[in-house]
Amino acid sequence: MSLVAEAFVSQIAAAEPWPENATLYQQLKGEQILLSDNAASLAVQAFLQMCNLPIKVVCRANAEYMSPSGKVPFIHVGNQVVSELGPIVQFVKAKGHSLSDGLDEVQKAEMKAYMELVNNMLLTAELYLQWCDEATVGEITHARYGSPYPWPLNHILAYQKQWEIKRKMKAIGWGKKTLDQVLEDVDQCCQALSQRLGTQPYFFNKQPTELDALVFGHLYTILTTQLTNDELSEKVKNYSNLLAFCRRIEQHYFEDRGKDRLS
């Protein structure tokens, strides 16, 4: 959004309180949604839970096309539609709820940097695994991605998306990587996260922030998704403090509220 439009939207956003009927749109949970999208959606849900804002999750087959930026998830609040975690965090901040207000400047810088790390490494690794690893693509991704559509559309859309992702991988230099190298990158990323987390309950000690939501979204999804091979989740399982972290957030923010959205 341009600066002017953004200021305008912030004004409007600030004017209204969070409505009760806010909805989050994602793809169909059982048949269609993929690992990376599920992770992103879970991150947003976790973030909103941490802010204590009610949200209803609605699954639609064409969520990707409904979204203003082409990425899921997106939330529909009042008469605004905002997609992706970054803009959603800003939007929520404009409404007066923020998790990172208590951080000083250096910590905010660190938080942003770690969020970029997760996006850069974990998300890209997930995309790679889903779309560039032939075994996974053939068995899982193609079938899931095109499932709501009739033949031949399902094949066409799946191939189109795959081609697009492969181009992007090549542009960022991941095109030549083998699966082992990608897994090693995931390991490095998890190691970095684990070291940053240390023995604290959350990344910035007592209070969770959007970084915690993002990390939880990705790690939980990786741990609980069944893929052709379990190497990805094995890499995460190597770090016990990350496992404890996921468990803690799941218990505190999802099970305790009585609404189990992590089926």
Added chain:
Amino acid sequence: MLLGGPPRRSPRSGTSPKGPQSSTGHVHFGKSPQTWPRRTRPRSPGLAAPSGVRGSTQPKRRDFPRRAWLTALSRYGARLWMGRRPSLPEARGPAPRSAAASRASRSLASPETSPSPLPATTRGAVAGGGSVQGRAGAQKEVFPGQGAGKMAAPMELFCWSGGWGLPSVDLDSLAVLTYARFTGAPLKVHKISNPWRSPSGTLPALRTSHGEVISVPHKIITHLRKEKYNADYDLSARQGADTLAFMSLLEEKLLPVLVHTFWIDTKNYVEVTRKWYAEAMPFPLNFFLPGRMQRQYMERLQLLSGEHRPEDEEELEKELYREARECLTLLSQSLGTQKFFFGDAPASLDAFVFSYLALLLQAKLPNGKLQAHLRGLHNLCAYCTHILSLYFPWDGAEVPPPRHTPAGPETEEEPYGRRNQILSVLAGLAAMVGYALLSGIVSIQRATPARAPSTQALGMAEEDEEE
């Protein structure tokens, strides 16, 4: 050119706390030292005294007498270089030596630039740094200290040549070069402006001592780390994690904008970037290569920022620049008042941050919105100039002379070019005269001058005949 680091020569040192085994607390980037089964002989660390002659071909086998000579030499070198620690060569205690080694491996890479004795120990001590592992290896049979010793040929780095007051105008080349300077890696640097002359076809490229060619910057740095030129050796685990995070931040937020500023923004591209590349590259590459590079960068940027419709381009641009400004502010806040990001010694993160910032600061861009913002962040500017003056004094200090380096190939080519011009004119003339003679338009009669007019008439008659 340098005398061997003293620590190298001692095969009997105690366990070094900084050896591979103690690295559990440290973040490993790439393979851990334990996985390098470089050494076949347990006694090598003393032999790794090729340290002194880094980069030269070292015979793998060392004889005893030579070892004695080398140890004597290194002892002398120890006194010379480790002024403050004369007992070092004799010291068995790993702590002082490893401390010195680690300190030195962290500290300034170029002894010529720093007046203090400490950096002067760098050369010896970087070798020392390597030998620390070597020594530890002597104990535990692992040995990368052999690294320098094993180098059959020096590593060669091909990178873009310098300009705008910088040692190199390309982001990746600058980052790799800075890292090499930080760690004192003995690289033979070839500054070229013709990417086709590099072994891999792209710049930067590293030709390792084993002949293989690496051209991805991160892999180059990983390789240097493997060869024991590790600037992140002393970082704590947490700092290592921070390094990864900040590098991701740079890549996501700052890189697209940098690419946009230099290659996509029309005014900047035409007046600064393309001009430099076209002047630096030899004929005939300068006609099509800058354009091709621009198209590659544009495609990369488009893929990175996702699809967008043309009318959104301005919005996208504003968004990109806003994020970049935020990123710069974050960097400034992280740096604070420190000299480098992790204390007093440069690490790999500093190399990358420096390369981004230096390019932004030094190039004289007509459209310099980000530059203006960066100039407002004084600690980042001071950081850049500090590194430039410390590690690249001959490149960075004078702005006009570096101009001569791109001009160098030009001036060499100019007389060459002039000669080409004269030759081509002569060739043209000769061709015309030859054609005229052969086709009979003009014919030369070596008869008496009185015949000249009739020759003329004859020539014209022939012409009429032809027609």
